[in-house]
Amino acid sequence: MSAAPASAMSLGLAGCEVCGLVSRPPAGAAMARCPRCGERLHCRRPASIERCWALVIAALILYVPANLLPVLTTSTPLGGVSDTIMQGVIELWSPSSWPLAIVVFVASITIPLGKLIALAYLLITVRRGSVRSMEQRVRLYRMVKFIGRWSMLDVFVDTFVVALVQLKPLMWVEPGPGVIFFAGVVVVTMIAVNNFDPRLIWDLPQQEKQDHA
Amino acid sequence: MPEQQELPDLPEATSVPRPRSRFSAVWIIPIIAALMGGWIAVQKLLAEGPAIEISFTSADGLEAGKTTVKYNGVDVGRIQSLKVATDRQRIIASVQMAPETRDWLVEGTSFWVVRPRIAGGSVSGLGTLLSGSYVGMSIGGGSGRVHSYKALEVPPVVTGSTPGRFFQIKTATLGSLDYGTPIYFRRFQVGQIASYQLDEDGRGLTLKIFIHAPYDRFVKLESRFWQASGLDFSLSANGLKVQTESLASLLIGGLAFDTPAENADADPAPGDTSFDLFADEASAMKAPERGATQYVLYFDESVRGLSVGAPVTLLGLPIGEVGSVRLEAGKRKSVDVRARVRVSIYPQRFLDVLADPQDLSEGKPVTQAIRRRVVDRLVARGLRAQLQTGNLLTGQLYIALAYVPNETPTRIDWTADPPVFPVAKGGLTDIEAKLTSILGKLDRLPIDAIGEDLKQSLATLAGILKEVDKLVKRWEGELTPELTAVLGEARRSFAAAERTLDSANRSVAPDSALMEEMRGTLAEVKRAAQSLRVLTDYLERHPEALIRGKSEELQ
Numbered sequence A: 001m002s003a004a005p006a007s008a009m010s011l012g013l014a015g016c017e018v019c020g021l022v023s024r025p026p027a028g029a030a031m032a033r034c035p036r037c038g039e040r041l042h043c044r045r046p047a048s049i050e051r052c053w054a055l056v057i058a059a060l061i062l063y064v065p066a067n068l069l070p071v072l073t074t075s076t077p078l079g080g081v082s083d084t085i086m087q088g089v090i091e092l093w094s095p096s097s098w099p100l101a102i103v104v105f106v107a108s109i110t111i112p113l114g115k116l117i118a119l120a121y122l123l124i125t126v127r128r129g130s131v132r133s134m135e136q137r138v139r140l141y142r143m144v145k146f147i148g149r150w151s152m153l154d155v156f157v158d159t160f161v162v163a164l165v166q167l168k169p170l171m172w173v174e175p176g177p178g179v180i181f182f183a184g185v186v187v188v189t190m191i192a193v194n195n196f197d198p199r200l201i202w203d204l205p206q207q208e209k210q211d212h213a
Numbered sequence B: 001m002p003e004q005q006e007l008p009d010l011p012e013a014t015s016v017p018r019p020r021s022r023f024s025a026v027w028i029i030p031i032i033a034a035l036m037g038g039w040i041a042v043q044k045l046l047a048e049g050p051a052i053e054i055s056f057t058s059a060d061g062l063e064a065g066k067t068t069v070k071y072n073g074v075d076v077g078r079i080q081s082l083k084v085a086t087d088r089q090r091i092i093a094s095v096q097m098a099p100e101t102r103d104w105l106v107e108g109t110s111f112w113v114v115r116p117r118i119a120g121g122s123v124s125g126l127g128t129l130l131s132g133s134y135v136g137m138s139i140g141g142g143s144g145r146v147h148s149y150k151a152l153e154v155p156p157v158v159t160g161s162t163p164g165r166f167f168q169i170k171t172a173t174l175g176s177l178d179y180g181t182p183i184y185f186r187r188f189q190v191g192q193i194a195s196y197q198l199d200e201d202g203r204g205l206t207l208k209i210f211i212h213a214p215y216d217r218f219v220k221l222e223s224r225f226w227q228a229s230g231l232d233f234s235l236s237a238n239g240l241k242v243q244t245e246s247l248a249s250l251l252i253g254g255l256a257f258d259t260p261a262e263n264a265d266a267d268p269a270p271g272d273t274s275f276d277l278f279a280d281e282a283s284a285m286k287a288p289e290r291g292a293t294q295y296v297l298y299f300d301e302s303v304r305g306l307s308v309g310a311p312v313t314l315l316g317l318p319i320g321e322v323g324s325v326r327l328e329a330g331k332r333k334s335v336d337v338r339a340r341v342r343v344s345i346y347p348q349r350f351l352d353v354l355a356d357p358q359d360l361s362e363g364k365p366v367t368q369a370i371r372r373r374v375v376d377r378l379v380a381r382g383l384r385a386q387l388q389t390g391n392l393l394t395g396q397l398y399i400a401l402a403y404v405p406n407e408t409p410t411r412i413d414w415t416a417d418p419p420v421f422p423v424a425k426g427g428l429t430d431i432e433a434k435l436t437s438i439l440g441k442l443d444r445l446p447i448d449a450i451g452e453d454l455k456q457s458l459a460t461l462a463g464i465l466k467e468v469d470k471l472v473k474r475w476e477g478e479l480t481p482e483l484t485a486v487l488g489e490a491r492r493s494f495a496a497a498e499r500t501l502d503s504a505n506r507s508v509a510p511d512s513a514l515m516e517e518m519r520g521t522l523a524e525v526k527r528a529a530q531s532l533r534v535l536t537d538y539l540e541r542h543p544e545a546l547i548r549g550k551s552e553e554l555q
Helices: A048-068 A085-092 A098-128 A134-148 A153-164 A178-195 A199-212 B002-006 B025-047 B099-103 B213-218 B247-252 B347-353 B368-380 B427-444 B447-507 B513-541
Strands: A031-033 A072-076 A079-083 A171-175 B014-016 B051-056 B068-071 B074-084 B091-097 B110-114 B117-119 B122-124 B134-138 B148-150 B164-171 B182-185 B188-198 B205-212 B224-227 B232-236 B239-243 B255-258 B274-278 B293-299 B311-314 B317-329 B337-345 B383-391 B396-403
Touching: A048 A085, A048 A098, A048 A178, A048 B025, A072 A153, A079 A085, A085 A098, A098 A134, A098 A153, A098 A178, A098 A199, A134 A178, A134 A199, A153 A171, A153 A178, A178 B025, B074 B099, B074 B134, B091 B099, B164 B213, B188 B213, B205 B213, B293 B383, B311 B337, B317 B396, B368 B383
Parallel strands: B051 B148, B068 B134, B164 B274, B182 B255, B224 B274, B311 B396
Antiparallel strands: A031 B014, A072 A079, A072 A171, B051 B091, B068 B074, B074 B091, B110 B134, B117 B122, B164 B205, B182 B188, B188 B205, B224 B255, B232 B239, B293 B337, B311 B317, B317 B337, B383 B396
């Protein structure tokens, strides 16, 4: 028992996430408030796994139209061409600009999907109480959280292009519905990441160990 | 828990009742996302129209993913892919159509590639120079759904939705006609040629024409169509004719139609009625050739200048035309080559001019027997077919039916098919006969002998001229000095004569004594004449004065 490090939860304490006051929640109550600032107290973020799952599923759903719908419509007097993200990648895939194609492919297709897969992996392992490679999983969580803030790059580029390329009679660019879904994927994924409580990675194994001991 | 005692003075947190629902509101987010995705998917599915295949002979100007299908200028589809058909003859385009076209893809719907095109006097599809070709579409009237189409080679001139009617025209040659060639009615454009195709047997063409809506009612069953293409020169027994419909049709050709006045009030012809195309207005508008009777004429004279289509006239008015002209050997024994002329005569034309045709038939409709009886009667009165010169300049002949006096009476043998109509030597033959006799006489003239005589005379004349020449030369040699002397003498004589005349002139000058004398004498004579007149006057009134002398009172 002494091998396991003590945690606030195992001591029956909870720290307020706003004012930092450590208090003891009443034993019977499921919910408690900070006696100093009135903030809700919880040892772990409530329904963290459930919310995270919900948001990951929402993001996955949004990911489908984000990739199937055009993100950019380029119009010239000769007619308009609507491109999805993947079509853009294919168009860029030429001897001269293949690095750019890779950048776009990685940033716009692989990373959003990778984040969702990573989150799902974290959620599954937490639920199953896996004890393996916990440190790597925390590193993965940090990485996902770090990348999250850069994921809107695509949406920014799209917005800039639409705002700048308005040479009306000759050429103009209009955003496609795919952008909204793409932004939705990014936002929902970020919320999901924030809802995930990394402390959960460590919780269950400790309890298991406690139980075994 | 043992650790609890080591943390003193910890305040007790306030307890809150457990929330009622276990269901977290966060699940609304994936539900909303799913709803949005589902809605988009449904929209996509609804926007997905039928997919069809169109085959083209060439994909020139077509681009997969870019080329659109337009109906009256509105995008209703897009070519998704182009591939070569398995037989490598055609290009098959897979086209994604808009959902609203679901009911349009029926039998009769047609597609074609719109490219810049100049036809029928109009330029179309210029917009495609900039925007690239697109596929045009017209909706057919069929009912069955069709999923694969064969594109038209040429855009249809009229699309199915244009009000109006189609008709067919049979013609032997196309001339300068083309898609979109205008069709005129009283020189007003009322339609166009929609398409044309060679007949199965290759013996002619069938034109499909379209007459626009308010004007299609002018097309009657009796209407005639004729070529108004370009200039129509016709040289016939009637002389030179130049005809054109309009300047535009002069350049691009055209068709015209009209209805003979007597059928002008007939009901409009139903759609797809077939008409024959006439070469020109004159032949088209000839009176309807119904009940044509074929006759054969045998001529022993030359029929040079008698062409097929030459008129057959009765007392100068056309009642038929020549159908064929050829040679025919006559009876078995005598090799008697004659010109066989087959003519079509429209007895209706001269039956119509009778005040009351019913007179002949005693109220019954005019039958063939009655017509024959009329012709018989006319032949009995001496009606014969003759070759006549229509135009002396061109030598065109025509056949005239005229009464020829003193012809041996004859009858038409109606059992022959076609019956032989009696002929008489025509005016031309008369002229020919006369010319022949003149030529015969000329032939009999002893031109050779005359020529010989003339030659001898000329030789003699040449001898005489030589003598004259010699004489003149001798004159020159021998007579000239003498002549000079004579001339000198003559000059001297002239001078003497001049002098004599001069003196004479002087003696008769106005102021000469001779003249004075003369004037006095003449005055005397005048006075004498006056007194003589007085005397005769007096004697006339008083003849007795000759005996008694002048009366007293007069003295």
